[in-house]
Each structure stands twice: as structure tokens, then as C-alpha cells.
Amino acid sequence: MRRSSGDQARDFFVGLISGTSMDGIDAVVVNFDRHPPDVVAAATVPFNADLRSTLDELRVDPDTFPTARLAILDARLGDALGQAAIDIVKAAGIEPAAVAAIGSHGQTVLHRPEDTWPHSLQIGDPHRIASLTGIPTVTDFRRGDIAAGGQGAPLAPLLHRALFARSGKDWAVLNLGGIANLTLLTDDDQVLGLDTGPANCLLDDWYRRHHDDRFDADGHWAASGRVDTAWLQQLLKEPYFARRPPKSTGIEHFSPNWLDQRLPGWAGQRPADIQATLAELTACSVAAALHDAGFPAAAQLLVCGGGVHNHDLIGRLAARLPEIQVNSTADQGIDPDYVEAVLFTWLARERLAERRVDTRSITGSRFPILAGTIIAAPTSNP
Numbered sequence: 001m002r003r004s005s006g007d008q009a010r011d012f013f014v015g016l017i018s019g020t021s022m023d024g025i026d027a028v029v030v031n032f033d034r035h036p037p038d039v040v041a042a043a044t045v046p047f048n049a050d051l052r053s054t055l056d057e058l059r060v061d062p063d064t065f066p067t068a069r070l071a072i073l074d075a076r077l078g079d080a081l082g083q084a085a086i087d088i089v090k091a092a093g094i095e096p097a098a099v100a101a102i103g104s105h106g107q108t109v110l111h112r113p114e115d116t117w118p119h120s121l122q123i124g125d126p127h128r129i130a131s132l133t134g135i136p137t138v139t140d141f142r143r144g145d146i147a148a149g150g151q152g153a154p155l156a157p158l159l160h161r162a163l164f165a166r167s168g169k170d171w172a173v174l175n176l177g178g179i180a181n182l183t184l185l186t187d188d189d190q191v192l193g194l195d196t197g198p199a200n201c202l203l204d205d206w207y208r209r210h211h212d213d214r215f216d217a218d219g220h221w222a223a224s225g226r227v228d229t230a231w232l233q234q235l236l237k238e239p240y241f242a243r244r245p246p247k248s249t250g251i252e253h254f255s256p257n258w259l260d261q262r263l264p265g266w267a268g269q270r271p272a273d274i275q276a277t278l279a280e281l282t283a284c285s286v287a288a289a290l291h292d293a294g295f296p297a298a299a300q301l302l303v304c305g306g307g308v309h310n311h312d313l314i315g316r317l318a319a320r321l322p323e324i325q326v327n328s329t330a331d332q333g334i335d336p337d338y339v340e341a342v343l344f345t346w347l348a349r350e351r352l353a354e355r356r357v358d359t360r361s362i363t364g365s366r367f368p369i370l371a372g373t374i375i376a377a378p379t380s381n382p
Helices: 049-060 067-092 126-133 143-147 156-164 201-208 217-224 229-235 256-260 271-292 311-320 339-352
Strands: 012-018 024-031 038-046 099-112 119-123 137-139 171-176 179-185 191-198 300-304 325-328 373-375
Touching: 012 067, 012 339, 024 067, 024 339, 038 067, 049 067, 049 099, 049 256, 067 099, 067 119, 067 126, 099 126, 099 339, 119 143, 126 137, 126 373, 137 339, 156 171, 156 179, 156 191, 156 339, 171 271, 179 271, 191 201, 191 271, 201 256, 201 271, 217 271, 217 311, 229 271, 271 311, 300 311, 311 325
Parallel strands: 012 099, 099 137, 171 300, 300 325
Antiparallel strands: 012 024, 024 038, 099 119, 137 373, 171 179, 179 191
């Protein structure tokens, strides 16, 4: 059923993101009339096999992936993102004219903020999204922050502060996507954020080498293995873990090649033990980041992202953080599967209002920035 004309004027935004798992597109329609924002509709749209295979190929070695193929992939993803926006607007029961803007993060294919020429690249042509939908599209959220001297990531702490900060309380928010990113919200309204390291990316890669499906559902395979303490200590020598914030990373760093270079000689005989140890690596690196930040006991850790459904991984986190309550963001009214997509509705809304976002304590930028570039809707409806 279509909403009444009075409802059409409400503050609707669409959020789109293709995450580091490269499995598909998360799409949401959000109404900001209340707090927390109302997620009117949400869906995950899987990539077809060919598109997913091409993205996997790009991830293995982005430095040698042909430029012509990258341009085609950018266009294909733009169309896929645009169609996902059309479909989620229909699912919400609203007209496109009721949507103020689409916030599209796209697909990160490179993120190297520590390079001689710091850079981050997301694909999914926003001009095609705006053309297909007839809706203004806000995109390219990271490069302005990098130009201002920041890491360009993580950006989620901006939304976490808006949604979850409480006066007089300490909170942490952990997003378990391909990479794990952590937000620290202190009782004096300060916010810190960082990428702690791998979350699902190495787990998914190792699992796919031994199984036909895409991920270790509920962490059953990891739970069947045993952690190899000696190998875990070797993995923890990765220099990224010892770096001080601000810091961010990506799946092109914690890549299949990164794992291959560190696999022990017994990996072929004990593949489930590799999986268990990789899960422990994620839990250990997150716990270390919390402890290094001096996060207080009896505080609360809210978890979101696909990893929230991995009960083995959540159990490992809880075991390493016995003094901290570990809960889902669902406890605070936000579906953990769609927090990141909601982020890009919020950033699009801030950009349309020309409000600067302050990432100085998160990414290390030198000054607050206008995050994102606005692609105007076409002059006539498609």
C-alpha cells in the first residue's frame, strides 16, 4: 500500500553499501522523524555469480587488475546499486519523490591511507544511480577526509555517537564486517574510532577454500577446531596490531596472500584448527584494542555487522572480555545487519544540510569536513 501524500513529505533517505564480504548490497530506507531513526525497509541483495567472481578476482591483486575491466565493473555496480535503491523504495511503499537523497558508499576496492600518496577507492558509479532512480545521490565519503589528513575510515563512529552516546555512560560499538571497526564513546561525550584488524575476511576466505558455501554459518567449523596458541602468537606480530590510532585497514591488506604467507606447515592436515585460530585472532585483536584504550570494566559493548550472527566468534569475544557486557545493537533498537547502511543515510542527510562532520578524534583529520559529493538527480524522471 502506498503511503498518503502527507507521509510523502517525511524525511526519507536511502542507504546503500556493498561491504568487504563482497557478497551483495545492503539497502535501507530510513525516516529521521524519530530517535532512533526508523528503518522503514531493509534488504540484502546478493550479487550474481559472475559479478561476485569478478570482485573476488579484483580483491586478490588490485594492483594488476586491468583498468578497462575496473571501469566496466564500476558501471555494472552502479546499475546494481541503482536497482537495489529502486527495489527498496518500492518495498517501503513510498514514491521516489519522497526520498531526499541516496547515500551510497559503494564497494571499497583499495584503501591505503598510509601510502606515499594516501588513497581510498570505492566503485559503483553514482551518476548511474542518480540516473536510474531520479534521486540525488551522495557518494565518495572517504577521500575528503584523506585530503584533510585523515585515514578516511572508520566513518561509523559518527553515527554511533549520534545513536548511542549517553551522558555519564561509557559504551563501545563493534562492527564485525570483513574488517572489525571499533567505536569508543566515553561518559564525557568524547568519541574515538579505529579499525582493529580482520573480522570475517580471513575466516570467509579460509572457509571457502574447503567448502562450497560462502561463510562458516554460526562459526560451526571454527568451533570444531582447536586454537593453535603458537601460531596465534605469530599472527599477532603483524605490525598493524601494534600501531596506535588513528588507524584503518582493509581486505587488500588482510588478504588471501597475507594469510598464505603465514600458514603453518600443518595447515593442510588441520584446516579446522586454522579456522579456530583465525576466529581467536579476531577476538584477541578486538579485546587488545579495548584494553589498550583503557575501556572501563562494567561498560557495554554493542555488536553489529554480519559477525554478530557468528555465535562462536561472539563467545570468544565474551570470554576475552569477561568484565564487559556484550550485546547486539538490536538491544538499542537498531538492526545489527543494517547499521552500516543506516550510516550512509545519516551522512547523506548531513551533507545535504551542509553540516560538517568532525572526524579529528576518529581518523586524525586536521579539521571537520563536508563528507561526500552530491550527484544531482537528472532533470527529468527516468
